[in-house]
Amino acid sequence: MQFLEDDYYITLARQGDLKAFGSLVQKHQRLVYTLALRMLKNQEEAQEASQDTFMKVYQSLSRFEGKSKFTTWMYRVVYNECMGRLRKTKRDLTWVEDIMENPEEPADFLDGLEILQREERTVLIKKGIEMLSPGEAAVLTLFYLEDLPIKEIATITGNKETNIKVQLFRGRKHLEQNLRKISNETLIGLL
Structure with missing residues (x-):
């Protein structure tokens, strides 16, 4: 489905047009869900x-004043919602759904080995992200x-840009460590 600019739907939704708001939801539901899943690591949550x-x-x-992009404002809402849930539950959640793959991407040019390698890589990255803190997972996902x-991630999370850069740096380091750990465990399991 081809969508119009957010401002068009926002104007209509403010006038009570539920169909216009429904279009906004359709347009952004995957992005909101992706961020929520990265942070909460549980499909139902x-x-x-x-x-x-x-x-x-x-x-x-x-x-919504329009001082920032609508998506920035909406990401801020989902980020705060997820942080509130995490503070409330303070429990470890498990990763349930694979959101790394793009189902719309045509695979007919790939041979079987390439598909298998991509799937294995996706599983490893998913496991690596699963081991990250919710904050690091969110920042890596957004970036x-x-x-x-x-700058936009800083607005969404309410952190300073320098803090976001630190989280990105640490998140990449932690992801690399996690991937090495997973790879070593896999290799040891094969021996």
Whole structure:
């Protein structure tokens, strides 16, 4: 489905057009869910957090001033929702769904070995991210998968840009350590 600019839907939704808000939800639901899943590491929790996020976005839409991009503001809402849930539960959650793969990507040019290698790499990266803290997982997701600039991530998380850079650096280091640990365990298991 081809979507129009967010401002168009926001204007209509503020006038009470639920269909326009539904289009906003459709346009951004995967992004919101992805961030929630990265932080909460549980499919059901991420779905609930996504739904609660969109409820809060709808209720607060009249207060959106447009000083930042709509997606930045919405990411801030989902980030706060997830952080609140994490503070509330303070428990370890398990990674459930594979969101690393792009199902729309055509695979017909790949041979079987390349597909297998990509799947193995995806599983390893998923396990590595699973071992990261929710904050590091969120920052790495926003930076690498959503291609957001550091300044925007700082706005979303409420941290300073220097803190985001530190989290990215540490997150990459921790991800590398996790991947090495997983690879070593896999190799030892094969021997």
